[in-house]
Amino acid sequence: MSKTYRAWNVDQAWLLPPSVHDFVACDHPAHLVRELGREELDLAAILAAYERELRGFPPYHPAMMVALLLYAYSRGIYSSRQIARACEERLDFMAVTALQRPDFRTISDFRGRHLAALAGLFGQVQALGREAGLVRLGHVALDGTKLLANASKHKAMSYGRMKRREAELQAEVARWLEQAARRDAAQDAEHGDGRGDEMPAWMADKQERLAKIRQAKAALEAEAELPRADDGAGPGPSSGMMNKGQPKRTADGGPPDKAQRNFTAPDSRVLKTRDARLASSADLGGRREAARVQGYNGQIAVDGRCQIITAQRLTTNGADYGALTPLVDDTIRLCKPKAVSADAGFCNEDNRAALAARGIAGYLMPGRARHHQPGDTGRRRIAPGSLMAAMAARLRRAGRRSRYRLRKQIVEPVFGQIKAARGFRRLSLRGFAKVRQEWALICAVHNLTKLVSHRLA
Numbered sequence: 001m002s003k004t005y006r007a008w009n010v011d012q013a014w015l016l017p018p019s020v021h022d023f024v025a026c027d028h029p030a031h032l033v034r035e036l037g038r039e040e041l042d043l044a045a046i047l048a049a050y051e052r053e054l055r056g057f058p059p060y061h062p063a064m065m066v067a068l069l070l071y072a073y074s075r076g077i078y079s080s081r082q083i084a085r086a087c088e089e090r091l092d093f094m095a096v097t098a099l100q101r102p103d104f105r106t107i108s109d110f111r112g113r114h115l116a117a118l119a120g121l122f123g124q125v126q127a128l129g130r131e132a133g134l135v136r137l138g139h140v141a142l143d144g145t146k147l148l149a150n151a152s153k154h155k156a157m158s159y160g161r162m163k164r165r166e167a168e169l170q171a172e173v174a175r176w177l178e179q180a181a182r183r184d185a186a187q188d189a190e191h192g193d194g195r196g197d198e199m200p201a202w203m204a205d206k207q208e209r210l211a212k213i214r215q216a217k218a219a220l221e222a223e224a225e226l227p228r229a230d231d232g233a234g235p236g237p238s239s240g241m242m243n244k245g246q247p248k249r250t251a252d253g254g255p256p257d258k259a260q261r262n263f264t265a266p267d268s269r270v271l272k273t274r275d276a277r278l279a280s281s282a283d284l285g286g287r288r289e290a291a292r293v294q295g296y297n298g299q300i301a302v303d304g305r306c307q308i309i310t311a312q313r314l315t316t317n318g319a320d321y322g323a324l325t326p327l328v329d330d331t332i333r334l335c336k337p338k339a340v341s342a343d344a345g346f347c348n349e350d351n352r353a354a355l356a357a358r359g360i361a362g363y364l365m366p367g368r369a370r371h372h373q374p375g376d377t378g379r380r381r382i383a384p385g386s387l388m389a390a391m392a393a394r395l396r397r398a399g400r401r402s403r404y405r406l407r408k409q410i411v412e413p414v415f416g417q418i419k420a421a422r423g424f425r426r427l428s429l430r431g432f433a434k435v436r437q438e439w440a441l442i443c444a445v446h447n448l449t450k451l452v453s454h455r456l457a
Contacts, residue, residue, distance in 0.1 A: 020095045020099065021095070023091040023094055023095040024095050027456055028092060029074065029092075029452045030092040032452045033071040033096065033452065034067045034095065036448070036451075037063045037066045038067070040128065041063075041066065042124060045114075045117040046062045046118075047062055049113070060100060060106065060110075064097060066118070068083065068102070069107070069118065071093070073441070073442065074448060076422035076423045080104040081104040084104040084107055115437045115438070119437035119440035122440045122444035125448050126309070126444075128451055129454075130334065134305060134451065134454055135308050135334070135335070136303060136304065136305035137303055137338070138304060138338050138339065139338065139340075139406060140302065140304065140328075140340050141342065141406070141407045141411040142300070142324060142328075142340065142341070143299070143302075143342065144323060145299075145419065146272075146275060146293060146296070146297060147296050147314075147427055147439070148425055148426040149295045149427055150264070150265055150426065150427055150428055151294050151430070153294035155263050155264045156260045156261060156262040156294060157216065157260065158258050158259065159256065159257050159258070159259040159260070159261075162213050162216060162220075163257075165213055166213050166214060170210065219266070220255040220261055223238060223255065225253070235268075235269070235316045236316050238260065238261055238269070239260040239261075239269045240258040240259035265430045265431075269294070269296070269318070270293070270294055271316075272292055272318055273293050296439075297315050297317060297318055297320070299314070299315065299327060300312045300414065300443060301327040302410050302411045304406060307414050307450065309443045309447055310331040311326070311327040311330035311331045311334075312443040313330075314435060319345065320345035321346060324340075324346045324351045332358065339362070340355060340360050340364075341362075341364070341406060341407040342363075342364050343364075343365050344364075348388070349387055349388060352364060352388060356387070363395070363407070365404060366388045366389075366395075417446065417449075418446055424442055427439070
């Protein structure tokens, strides 16, 4: 007796149209994200752009496009081309789009046009998480992580090298022009009024390179004359223009030779990181050296209950000191937390005083903690009788019972979920305003995944 198999007829036509609700299981996140975009999120800022009558073929529904972007980001897919391919190949994406297939240009243009409104979804998703009981705000942990810019650090140049390279390129261009003039004169004598060759490609490249170097050099010189205020509203000082909070200048008041500016993403900065996946680190004398990357510093405040991000911020400053007050104040707008913990990068006298003024218990490590010694401040010098000295003594007395021990298990997994699980290590946009909005959208998607998981539980 021959074996019987289930029918597999690829040419069989469907007699009834399928339903998108049957593409994936009823408890699949695709359905929840789609319904959030349809029913719960306020998309008035996006819909307002489509209120006037448009000619031509009707656009895709904005709510569908928002749901598609949110779902793609929650699956770790950020490229518009990969999102468009998923709409054609993956059933879960088809369940979101109802079999519609926007191309990658449509997806990219929609994201770019409504980036500010998409970043504003962070507050809405945060509010939905609070209504669902995911935010307690008993203990909030703060931390920062380095994110790669959409630029290579090898496309940056120091001010000293700019001066040398400008002279070299200028001499090369002048030498080529002199040679071209001699060659033209010889050809005119030989051929009369015949047409000569156009400028070679390498000559045009050198002229363009010279123009970029002069533009970057002028920007650094202008910054040296009128230093940028590092208030968090703008990119802040260029790499190498500050040293321990003080401006670095040459004897004539110009920028130092080591000041750098990136040609591809001028708003990004060279930052130190110990993230081995962002850049390889050297191991010298048993101590891992911090590598340098071209990027930004993404900082967040995370609630201890379900790891909901309560506040987010992105800066070009590698230090975290200035982020504590803005993150805490943004969290207070949601609800006042009882305790805040942060590592040594956030700890100084001003921040300790700021938490005390707000009536919040602070657990800030005064120095890099050594194993089994939470109150050890390492090589950091602390003035006796200061707030930092009182904090160090408090952590030392509490030992393993200190609430500071909760910091890592609250905030570090969030960076792991964003950077490792969903693969977001590099910002795809350029320009300080745009990368800030992109980071806000990434944080909103993180909160969205927590909300979806809670509703599926």
